[in-house]
Amino acid sequence: MVAGRFRFFDARVLRTRRLGPTLTRITFGGPQLAGFASGGRDQSFSLFLPHPGQDAPLLPDRTGDGWHRAWRALPEAERAVLRSYTVRAQRRDPDEVDVDFALHGTGPDDPPGAAGPASHWAAHAAPGDRAVLLGPAFADNRSVGFRPPPGTDWVLLAADETALPALGGILEHLPADTVVRAWIEVPHPSDIQDLPHGPGSEIVWLVREPGAAGSPLTEALESAALPGGTPYAWLAGEASAVRALRRHLVREVGVDRTRVTFSGYWRRGASEEQLRSERAAAAAS
Template sequence: MPAVVMGTVTGVRRTSPSFLTVTLAGCSTLETGGFDQRIKILLAQPGQDEPVLPPAEDWYGVYREMADDVRPVMRTFTIRAQRGEEIDIEFALHGDAGPAAAWALSAAPGSRLGIIGPEIGDNPKAYQYMPRRPDWQLLVGDDTAVPALASIISALPADAVARVFVQVPHAEDVREFETAAQVKVEWCVGGGLADAVRSAELPDGTPYAWVAGETSIVRDIRRHLTGTLGWDSKPHYFGGYWKAGQSEG
């Protein structure tokens, strides 16, 4: 059974033009599995001081039955870090005016946010990153995948080898990833993520790919890896996080 908690903002930090990290307390019953750990965030409807949360038991069934003007807006995010009862959620502002970005930009200490995620002892955790003894890893994402990529890269062991391709909107969004692994990062500022992967000279050996971001870009990269390069698609993760031309709703 998942944990359903009301998080309270204790800090907001703008790290670059496209990224903002919000720290929330009240999350002691949550337990991240690390990597690209997914959670649901619940945002209040207009006129509400805080979102109305469903119970942990049959939370989705209750959520679906809520009235339209009561049901909180729900989005999927990554736990970036956890320190006891506090968690960090990093928001990719992503150039849009969707409800999650709007909430993050207006968040201040005391702001409230609902969270649905893995409770302590819940196993398996809700993450997609699951390499199976590869010789090397291909990690690819646009700005919406940067929080997950940063978490994955920070958890890599020292003997891991990874090629990383990241697309961000602005040069000021480029960052250093903390890791003990052997990681080579190529940044694509403003676009060109799929082209960078297609033109790259990739290592020999058994690979593992984790690719996430805009749906059509992820599809192009998947076609290149499985079609042009002949990789088996089954061991890898290809996640369409959003679609160009569609608002966040």
């Protein structure tokens, strides 16, 4: 058990389904997932994956809160690959969890070694493959970030493909009559999905130019006609793009900064291990 409200859950791959050129959905199952309590929306969790040649992810003793220090003490080439993901959907009877993966660096034109270990694993995952989830044992938990405050008249969503699963979960969570304006950036036209949304919602898909260094999200929002009233904004994706979006909304549009939830799911040129180390160092300082 970790801090009481989160636990480790052993799971296996049940099936996989390709959603587009750079996106795949993996469905996990297993008896332990009966205790996995997704909070919906942008519920995040930690996923532990094996290295090639390993039957299962290598983890230290999981009964105490010192697991992370013990995990870091293991040889990097052997210890379980650790990544953060979002629950796309959860079902009961049987207990299943869907997770959507962005397959960066796994295309036929990508050079060998371009994919990170999680993308490589997801691209080759097959039924029976083992993984471990570190996630919520209670639905109301701190790993759910989408929380519109009272007095919200409409919702603004902006995300790239890494945050697309979370955005989809948010749309499913919202009442059908919610006024929503959403912008979603993807690498390929075939990555565009049919997402659930009500009659008051508008979704704009932005296809990133091949080789583009930046994100088209900021330019799209700068030229957008936004509804009147008090908004709540949720922004997620590449860290520098998310920061630019937040600055625009707060400084140029005049959105109260307390009504903007933003999260850098990844940063160009940095691994998740680097980002986790930086966050840990900042928290300790």
